[in-house]
Amino acid sequence: MKNRLIVLPGPTGAGKTEFAIELASRLGCSIISCDSRQFYREMKIGTAAPDEQQLARVRHHFVSFLSITDYYSISLFERDVLALLPSLFAENPVAVMTGGSMLYMDAVCRGMDDIPDTDPDVRSKYAGIYEREGIAALRMAVKMVDPEYYARADLHNPRRLLRALEITESTGRPYSSFLTATVRERDFSILKAGLTRERSELHSIIDSRVNRMMEQGLEQEAASLIGYRHLNALRTVGYREMFSYLDGTITREEAVSLIKRNTRRYARRQMTWWNRDREITWFDASQKELMFSWIENRLKEQ
């Protein structure tokens, strides 16, 4: 019998954390967290990371295992999860992966193309060009070195253009030549069950969750991290807005409502991403038992 990874995507606020814990305890397996901000041990409140009690109920992996100053990436996550799974499957043929980081999830399920690491100097060189000369300069450069990518790139998006340029220059090969979109074979099978809620319900959960974060001390947590605000890990909903408040740019109330708004937007982007993944079977949060039995039946089938 083939090992199984149960993948549980869902927008922020749908209730994945608690749901996954219940599922994993029923199955007696552990949880792989796929949340790119809960990775960081310094960011607990603002990321709604599972608390001590929740962590005690089921063994979690990839929660609070990094410092905000560590370098990490999607491909490292893919590598680390694939390296961990055999030991999990040795104990139980099933594992649960849940979280809201869409591309990280896809990296585990489908794999990323092999692209060499880039030269940090090249990266900062192009970042400087972008700062001084704007996006038009990036476009022109991409057009020169990788016309194929230029033809299909999002020419408004500096992140995409910068990435293409740094890869092309670091490797001496056009970025587009690395992009094969090959789906990797995995030696385990994947079952995708998504957890969602009605939009309006999701919004009110998000609102109350943000209020709770404030009660739990998001302000203090952000204040303790403000010296690291330039780090990518802190370019995160909840922290950025609190930094603006701590700067005195906006009021506390404004910060709170911006956090709510930006969390809503994040949830929407998540759904946009997953909507095109036909492998996901969706369940409303109110159909918990139905979802459990669906999963258990599928597990028996094999």
Added chain:
RNA sequence: GGGGAGAUACCAAAGUGGCCAACUGGGGCAGACUGUAAAUCUGUUGUCUGAAGACUUCGUAGGUUCGAAUCCUGCUCUCCCCA
């Protein structure tokens, strides 16, 4: 009781005779996404339609005009100042 200001689409706010279905911002909705992705970026937002287009909008009722969100009059409401 007297004087003044204003009512514009979900909200805020421009427009002060035709180029206005109406600038802009917010919010909403939708989309993209191959390496720090809770990031980064795009579109759309009166109704009907695939589209061309048609139809109804700028507090309300009238009027002026070839033509009004824009001008005039009555009414309703809001705000400010003086009593």
